[in-house]
Amino acid sequence: MKVVHTNQAPQAIGPYSQGIIVNNMFYSSGQIALTPEGEMVQGDIQAQTHQVFKNLQAVLEAAGASLETVVKTTVFLKDMNDFAAMNEVYGQYFRDHKPARSAVEVARLPKDALIEIEVVALVKQS
Numbered sequence: 001m002k003v004v005h006t007n008q009a010p011q012a013i014g015p016y017s018q019g020i021i022v023n024n025m026f027y028s029s030g031q032i033a034l035t036p037e038g039e040m041v042q043g044d045i046q047a048q049t050h051q052v053f054k055n056l057q058a059v060l061e062a063a064g065a066s067l068e069t070v071v072k073t074t075v076f077l078k079d080m081n082d083f084a085a086m087n088e089v090y091g092q093y094f095r096d097h098k099p100a101r102s103a104v105e106v107a108r109l110p111k112d113a114l115i116e117i118e119v120v121a122l123v124k125q126s
């Protein structure tokens with residue numbers, strides 16, 4: 001088991017790692033729209049979704065993975081009315097390669113974020 005850490009994504013805001021590699025699989029923690037400096041992006045669901053993907057790309061790269069090797073995502077939305085707007089941005093990052101996904105509405109997210117996404121990805125062979 002290997003802990004993944006990068007300064008290119010926000011630091012954990014609780015007792016967890018940004019991600020963990022087990023064998024050749026990478027499990028990310030949920031990413032919210034914090035900048036690497038720890039500031040919450042002040043914007044709508046689309047602005048927050050872009051920041052979440054920036055963070056996911058950073059932790060995936062640190063793990064030796066990428067969006068292309070993601071096999072499963074989970075999307076947590078504060079408001080399911082944001083589903084279509086989130087999908088618009090989500091589809092810009094997963095165009096041809098579309099991992100399996102679950103999307104759910106939750107009562108509340110850390111830092112009162114509008115969205116959180118976690119991923120499971122295959123780590124590329126070195």
Ligand SMILES: C=C(N)C(=O)O
Pocket residue numbers: 013014016029030031032110
């Ligand atoms: C933001 C998180 N992933 C957390 O608090 O667990």
